[in-house]
Amino acid sequence: MPPVIIDVTAAVIVKDDRICCARRAAHKEHAGYWEFPGGKLELGETLEQCLVRELAEELAIEVRVERFLLTSRHRYPDKIIDLHAFQVRWLCGDFNCVDHDLIRWLPLSELQQLPWSAADIPIIDHLLAQTIG
Numbered sequence: 001m002p003p004v005i006i007d008v009t010a011a012v013i014v015k016d017d018r019i020c021c022a023r024r025a026a027h028k029e030h031a032g033y034w035e036f037p038g039g040k041l042e043l044g045e046t047l048e049q050c051l052v053r054e055l056a057e058e059l060a061i062e063v064r065v066e067r068f069l070l071t072s073r074h075r076y077p078d079k080i081i082d083l084h085a086f087q088v089r090w091l092c093g094d095f096n097c098v099d100h101d102l103i104r105w106l107p108l109s110e111l112q113q114l115p116w117s118a119a120d121i122p123i124i125d126h127l128l129a130q131t132i133g
């Protein structure tokens with residue numbers, strides 16, 4: 001059987017020139033790896049609606065989805081993830097950790113210091129290329 005393809009949204013939230021990075025909590029798959037907040041697309045949702053819902057659930061923040069950045073397709077041993085990244089503006093709310101055990105705000109130049117989930121690497125490369133190019 002071909003592996004399932006799972007659509008996941010990811011938010012690049014920039015505040016004061018720093019980017020929101022979230023560490024997956026110990027009880028989760030890929031625990032300890034860093035990711036952009038977001039989550040799995042549910043039936044009937046657009047990617048943008050998914051991101052707004054996930055960020056409200058995971059971080060208790062309200063956001064405006066500003067623009068699509070790219071889709072990173074990554075094959076994990078058991079599944080394929082299509083990770084759809086968007087630039088997102090924070091509007092209000094406190095960044096509570098529900099699904100993550102740590103949030104860090106890093107300048108773009110320091111993102112590569114964290115151990116990211118494999119699917120996120122092309123997103124980081126894209127962000128770095130944008131500022132350089």
Ligand SMILES: Nc1nc2c([nH]c(=O)n2[C@H]2C[C@H](O)[C@@H](COP(=O)(O)OP(=O)(O)OP(=O)(O)O)O2)c(=O)[nH]1
Nearest residue numbers: 008009010035036037038039040081083117119120
């Ligand atoms: N949210 C998010 N998920 C990511 C990123 N990179 C990456 O490989 N993933 C993977 C981890 C999960 O397998 C999937 C997202 O699932 P999720 O965060 O909605 O849910 P979860 O793992 O808690 O799974 P579940 O308990 O809801 O089944 O995508 C990322 O940057 N953000």
